[in-house]
Amino acid sequence: MPQLFPRSANTLARLSIVLGAVIAGGVLLFILNFNRTPYVTQAFIAREQPVQFSHKHHVGDDGIDCRYCHTTVEQTASAGLPATKTCMNCHSQLFANVPYLEIVRESWRSGKPIKWTRVHDLPDFAYFNHSIHVNKGVGCSTCHGRVDLMPLMWNTQSLQMEWCLSCHRNPEPILREQSDITKMDWEAPADQAVRGRELAKKYNIQSTQVLTSCSTCHR
Amino acid sequence: MSKSKSMSRVGKALLAALTTGLVVIGGGCRQDMHDNPRYEAYEEGSHRELPEGTVARGSLAMNPAAPKLDSAKVQPAATPAAPTPAAPAVPGATPAVAPPATPTGEDGFPFKITKQILDRGQNRFNISCLPCHGALGDGNGMIALRGIRKPPSYHDERLRKAPTSYYYDVITNGFGAMSNYADQLTPEDRWKVIAYIRVLQMSQRAEGAVLTDEDRKRLDEAEKKASEHGGGHQEGMSNHE
Structure with missing residues (x-):
């Protein structure tokens, strides 16, 4: 065989x-x-918008505070997308006739909101709340990056759960004072290890067990 | 023949494993949980206009009892009924060291002014007002420099003499080129901003004598530094009517 x-x-x-x-x-x-x-994750990919709104110009060049437009960031889950009226506070006079703002003026005349393209969109099963983060010392640029350098908006973070958990497991390195919350060029000072611990105490930040519990973010 | 057969068996096994893997992983691709059938902020249909006259819960008490002011009526002629301790209306008058009693009436505040309230006022002022009115309230904000109609300085006589209710009216209803800030500032915050505007007005006219030694020293140092840098010290007292 x-x-x-x-x-x-x-x-x-x-x-x-x-x-x-x-x-x-x-x-x-x-x-x-x-x-x-x-x-x-679409990170670092600038999204096309109906109006070429530049955070670089408004935040970086003009120095307008984030909360001028995102008024509810300290009180509610949503940071608040400004109404067309907020645009018109200035643009009824500045660049009042330029063609590329016609969409804004049309929205102002008709009362129909502008349909912006959403950049940061978490899945609906994650109950994210801006106010708790801002009030407990997590600054804007920690999650949104250097918005003052972005002509069109993009996300600098993956918005994935492992990214959420990276802070929820150890928030101290990114905590800052309330006066620095909207500061775009904030960087952790040399003694952040000490400061972070003090701030966590001051803000009464919960234990890692609570911060990483399922029902903290999924309800 | 036998060789190729054994290869294809491995290939088949791999293919099966890959398919199973894809089915398992791909099965999670349904987006029902990502997009729940409920309204989230910014989703189409989630925005509704408020019925006219809606007052947010808790903010009614902060709305002024005074009727809506006709801005023409409040021009210099309308002097406050009582001189305000918080803001000396007459130039050169000795300002109070700290605002003691809270004035009431047309030129008053709905609450007692404390450091906390002034801090909040400063915070909100720097967010909502500073872009045009400038950090000193002299009308030299960045947006004004970019070409919006320059707002008057808070240190003009007309505005120094205007009662707090006038400021509240302007913030709530707008005035001239300034649109209203009713959506951006809660009634409570509007009053706190006004309190801070009074602080700004006082800061530009305070007498040196009321400063503590420590503050005096800091001021002198700052002045020395400014003159060393050679930059013209911004007075913030431009007159333009």
């Missing part, structure tokens, strides 16, 4: 076990990491 398998089949069989594991692992790694790339 002739040999059914050549001698090399032994090596091949062993190799296929290793190779199979490597390929399966590779596929898993690929899927996991692919979901963290900007291709999926």
Whole structure:
């Protein structure tokens, strides 16, 4: 009876076990990491908007505080998208005739809001609340990045759960004083380790167990 | 033949594993949970206009008892009934060190002025007013420099003499080129901003004698520093009617 398998089949069989594991692992790694790339999270990708609104101009050049437009960021879950009226506070006079603001003027005349493209959109099962973060010392730029350098808006963070948890597990390194909350170029001072601990105490920040409990964010 | 058969078996197994994996992972791609059938902020349909005359709960008490002021009526002729301790209306008069009693009536506040209230007023002023009116309230804010009609200085005689109710009216209903800030400032915050405007007005006319030694020293140091840098000290007292 002739040999059914050549001698090399032994090596091949062993190799296929290793190779199979490597390929399966590779596929898993690929899927996991692919979901963290900007291709999926859209991070650093500027979104087209109906009006080319520039945070760089309004925040960076003009020095307008975030809360001039995002008025409810300290009181409610939503930071508050400004009404067209807020635009018209200035643009009834400044750039009052330029064509690219016609959409704003049309919205003002008709009373129909402008349809902006949302940049930061969490899934509905995450109950994110701006006010608690802002009131407990998490500044705007910690999550939104240097908005004062963005001509069109993009997200600098993945907005994935692992990113949320990175702070919820250890919030101290990013905590700041209330007077610095909207400061765009804030960087942790050299003694942040000490300050962060003091601020966590001052803001009465809950334990890691509470901050990472499922029902803190999912209800 | 046997070789290729064994290869294809491995291939088949891999294919099966991959398909199973994709089905398992891909099964999570439904977006029902991401987009719940409820209104979230900014979602289409979630915005409704408030019925006219809606007053937010708790803010009624802060609305002034005084009727809506006709701004023409409040021009210099309308002097406050009683001189306000918080803001000396007459230039050169000795200002009080701290605003003692809270004035009431047309030139009053609905609450007692404390440091906390002034801090909040400063905070809100710097957010909502500073872009045009400037940090000193002299009308040299960035937006004014960019070409919006320059707001009058708070240190003009007309505005120094205007009662607090006049400021409340302007914030609530707008005036001239300034649109109203009723949406951006709650009634309570409007009063706190007004209290801070009074502080600004006082800051530009305070007599040196009322300063404590420590404050005096700080002021002198700041002045020395400013003169060293050679920059013209911004007086913030421009007159333009």
